[in-house]
Amino acid sequence: MKKWSYLLIGMLFGVVVATAGSAFADQIKSLVGQTVAGEYTVKVNGSALAENAIVVDGKAHVPLRAVSDSLGAGVKVDGKTIQIDTQTSVESSVETKEPKKNAQLESENSQIYTQNLKAMITSTEGDKAFWERLLSDTENSQVKYNKRIEELTNLPASKDSVTQETRKKSLAHAQDMIEENNKKIAEYKDKISKYDEDIAKLEAQLAASNK
Structure with missing residues (x-):
């Protein structure tokens, strides 16, 4: 007993x-x-x-x-009263889960931001590569026209008027193409330089997001 x-x-x-x-x-x-x-x-x-x-x-x-x-209820003795509070546990649970939820959301947003930056860098590098190919083709063309001018200039003099006129037109055309190519080369180099700046900025943002 x-x-x-x-x-x-x-x-x-x-x-x-x-x-x-x-x-x-x-x-x-x-x-x-x-x-x-x-x-x-x-x-x-x-x-x-x-x-x-x-x-x-x-x-x-x-x-x-x-x-x-x-x-999961809270129990508290207050004088002659025993107070059982079920809200304490619920609120505590919510407070515990909320930071986790926010942290997870922040992590997901960070991953999306990083992926977007990488995608933008890849896209910008692709655009830059396109203009680099044009630049390379134009510079190769420039070499050919310079060589053509050198050949026409070094040809022996001709008394034939038709031959003289043909050489004159060929030389003028080569010179015009060289002048046009010089403008294109300057334009392409300027575009490539701007793409380099954009890529550098994106890479800096990516590096900062990974810290």
Whole structure:
């Protein structure tokens, strides 16, 4: 009998450890010495608690601390009032999950930002490569026209008027093409320089995002 009396007192005083003159003092005194008629297994959401409920004087008494802990509820003793607050656990859970959610969202946004930067760098490098090919073709053409002018200039003089006119037109055409190519080369180099600047800026942004 003493064993059950001590057990009963321990269960009912789960949240009021070593507190003299508690809110349950009178009730506990009235129960001491009474017969424990039986006990029940207490399950919370399908899981059994380590401590059982007991039946005394036709009433079931459950282990408050064990039940509140399993429900994630906060238990507070205020004078003669025991306050059980289920919102404490919910708010705490929300506060815990919210930073994780924000951190995950920030990580995903960072990954998207990084991928976009890489895609922009690849696209800009592709555009730059296009103008580099044009520049290379134009410079090769320039070499050919310079060589053509050199050949026409070094040809032996001819007394034939038709030959002279043909050489004159060929020389003028080569000179015109060289002048036109010089303009294209300057234009292409300017475009490539701007692409280099854009790529450098994008790479700097990418490096900063990876820190």
